[in-house]
Amino acid sequence: MAKKQKMRNFLVALFFSLLLLSTFINPSDYQKTFQATLFLWVKYVIPSLVPLYIVGNILAAYPFLSFFFYPLFKNLFHFESQKSCSLFLLSFIIGQPSITLLIKQAFDKETVSIREANRLMRFTSHLSPLFIIAMVSGKPFLARTGYLIVLSQVFASCLLAFLSKGTSKKMSSIPLETEVGFSYLIEECPLLLLKILMIMIIVSLLRFPVLTFLPGFGKILFGRYLLDLFEITTGLASIIKYPLQLPVLTALIGFTISLSGLCIIFQTLYAVKKTSLKLASYLFFRLIHGLISGAVCLVCELLL
Template identity: 25%
Template sequence: MAQIIKTILFSVLTLCIAISLVKFPDQSLEASIRGLNIWWEVVFPSLLPFFITAELLISFGVVRFIGVLFEPIMRPLFNVPGVGSFGMFMGMASGYPTGAKIATRLREEKQLTRVEAERLVSFTNASSPLFIFAAISVGFFHDNKLGALLAVCHYVGNLFVGLCMRFYRRSEYEWKIEKKKKTPSKTSLRRAFYAMHRARISDERPLGEILGDAVIHSVKTLVMVGGFIVLFSVLTKLMFLIGFTSVIAELVEQLLLVFSISTEFGLPIISGLFEITIGVQSISGVNDTLLVQAILVSFILGFNGFSVQAQVASIISKTDIRFAPYFFARILHGFFASTLTIFLYKPLYLDRQAFDMYDVPVVHTTSENIWMDILTTIASIGPFITIICIITSFVLLYRRFIK
C-alpha cells in the first residue's frame, strides 16, 4: 500500500511540474538560463580542478599517506580514519559537493566503512570561501568584514557537527572493535610513505588512463551538479509563480513572530531552504539589522539547501551510504552556525569594524577584495574552461569507445 501511495505521489508531483512548465514557459526558460549561467561560469571551472586533483591523489596513494599521518587526530576527534582529513580539507577549500564526492570515492576504495563514510559526509560538505567572501559578503551585502564572521561561524560550526557525529551509530560492538585497534599515538613518515607506495602499485592502470579517468569522472559529476542547479532554479521559480512558496512563507512568518523577527524574512528563508544563492540574496535585500540577516544567512549556509542536498544524494547513491545522517547533520550545522553568529557578532564584526575605522589604512579594505577579483576572473574565463573540458571528456570517451 505504501508503495502505491508513493507511486501516485511521485506521478502527481511530476505532472504538476509539467503543467507548470507549460503554463509559465518564459519564466521557466529565464530561470533555467540563470541556473545554467551560474554553473558554466563559476561552479564548473571552480570545482573541476579540485575534483580532478582529488581523483589523482587517491589513485597515486597520496590520500593513504595523509591518512596515516592524520590517523591520531581524526580517529579520536571525529571517529573516522585519517583519510577523512583529506575530504575535510578539500571540502572546506572547494565547497559542496566535494566532500560527498571524496567520501564516495573513499568508500568505493574500501578505505572507509559504511558508518565512517556517513560520518565523513555529514561534516565535509561546507560552503567555499570564494562563495562566502566574494558572492555573499562583497556581492550581496557590500561589506568585506562580514565575510570573516560568516566564514568562522560556518567552518567552526561544521567542526562541531563532526564532533557530534562521532557518536553516530557508536554501538557497544563497534566500541569493542575500536578498542582492539592500535591507533598510533604519533605519526610516522616512514609508515605513511609505505602506505602510499602500496596504494600506488596496487592501481595497475597506466598513467594516461588514470588521467583520462580523472577527467571523465570529474566532468560527469559536474554535469550532474549542473543539472540539479538548473532543475532547482526552475522549481524555485515555479513554486513562487504558483503561490506555493507564499503559503509556506506565511507559516514561517508565524514562527518568526515568536522570535521577534521581521515577517519580511519569511519568503527569503523559504527560497534559501531550496536554493542558497537566491535565499541569501533575498535576505540581504530586507531592511533589518545586520545581526538578524547574518544569523539567517549562517543557518541557510549550514543547511546547504535542498538543491545541494539533492546533489549529495545523487553522488552517494552509487554506494551504500545513507542520506538520513547527512540531512540530520545539515539541520545541526544550521543551528550551530546561527548560534555562533550571535556570540561572535561583536568580537568578529563590530569590534573589528571599529578597529579598522580608526587604526587600519584603506589599503586593508582593498586587499580583502581579492576574493571578488577571483570570482570575476573565474566568471570571465569560466565558459571557455567549461567548453574545453567537456569537449576533452567527449574525445576521451569516444577514443575508448572505438577501441
C-alpha cells in the first residue's frame, strides 16, 4: 500500500511538473487556452444555466409538473411514485450532477427505493436544452440541429425508462424538501457558475502537457476526441470543428452529450460515493444512452 501511495504521489508530482513546464514553454498558447475557456463560459454556460437553474430549483420545491404528468407516465415509465416522475422531469432542466444529488436526497429520506434510485440514475438527462441549442447554433449546423439533438436526448431517456423494469411497490409521494428562495438563488447560483468555470480552466490546463509534449496525439482525431471528453463545454467547442460530414458530426455530438464529459461523470460519482447506488450501471447506461441518441441524430439527419 505504501509503495502504491508513493507511486501515485510521484506520478501526480511528475504530471504537475510537466504542466508547469509546459506553461513556460508555450506561454502564448497557455494564455490563449485560458482566454478561450473564459469566453466559452461567458458565451454558453452563463446564458444557458442561470434561467434553468432558477426554474429547476423552483420546480424542485414545487413539483406541480409531475402532478399533471404522473398519471400519464406512471405506467408507461414504471415510476413507483410521483417523486420519481418529478425527478425524471427535473433532470431535463437542471442536469447533472444536481439531479444526482436530488436522487440521493430522495433515497436517503426513503421517498424512493434503492431500486428506483438506480433506475433514475440510468436514464436521467445531463445537459440543459438551452446549452445544447446554444452550442450548435452556428455553422456548419442547420437551425434545426440543436432541437434535433435535444429531442434525441429526450427520446433516449424515455426509451431507457420504458425498457427499464420498475418495481411493483408504490411509495407515497412526499414533496421534495428543497430549500428555495430569492436569497438562496442569489447566493448559490454565482458559486455554481464559478465552480463550473474553475473546472473548465483546470481541465483545459490538464490537457496542456499532453498537447505540449505529445503534439502528435492531439492531431489524431481519436486522440483529440479523448482529450475533448475531459470537459463537455470546451470539448463540444472543439468537436464541432471536426472535419466530418454533418450527419456523422451531429451523431457524434449527440453521443458525447450523453456521456457528458469526464468532469460531470466524476462529480456524479463523487456525489454518490459511500452509497449503495450502482456506479457501474450508471456508466454503462450513459454509453447506451449515447448510442441511442447518436443513432437517432444520424438517422434523422440522413432522412431530413
